[in-house]
Amino acid sequence: MHLKVKSSLKSGISSQRVFRVDRDSTIAFMGKDARVYATPALIWHVETVCRDLLLSHLHGTEDSVGTRVEIDHLAPSFEDSEISVEARLVKLSGREATFEISAFDGSEKICRGRHTRFIVDKAQFAARLQKKRSIVSSGT
DSSP states (O other): OOOOOOTTTTTTEEEEEEEEEOOOGBTTTGGGGGOOOHHHHHHHHHHHHHHHHHHSSSHHHHHHEEEEEEEEEEEOOEEEOOEEEEEEEEEEEEEEEEEEEEEEEESSSEEEEEEEEEEEEEHHHHHHHHHHHHHEEEEE
16 A cells, blocks of 8 residues: 655654543542552553544545554553643654653653554555454354
8 A cells, every 4th residue: 555644744743632531531440549540541542642643644545553552651640630641753664653652640740652553544444354354254
């Protein structure tokens, strides 16, 4: 597949977005006094920021899928905290985009890491999924 991305997609572009930690984004298994921002919710927010940044530099026929997440969840954040997630594109190799990410909760840095996404043609990706569904449903 030949990329049709806009010329604006290059290393160094960045984005930041603020999320509020709602109840569904916290852990519950340690009781109400230890209800803090869950790592899977943090990863969801990281992926959202990176995907949205890419989408602003892709054509409507393209999207991206996450392929790798490497994070250090450094500190807890409480329910109702505002979390600022920042992403910076550090490498673009063909269809593979690698981001450095960080997150802050207003009092300290709570996350650092890297996230990799793969740019896909939506129609080709849908066809690939359909082919896999056929294989899975046939038991082959």
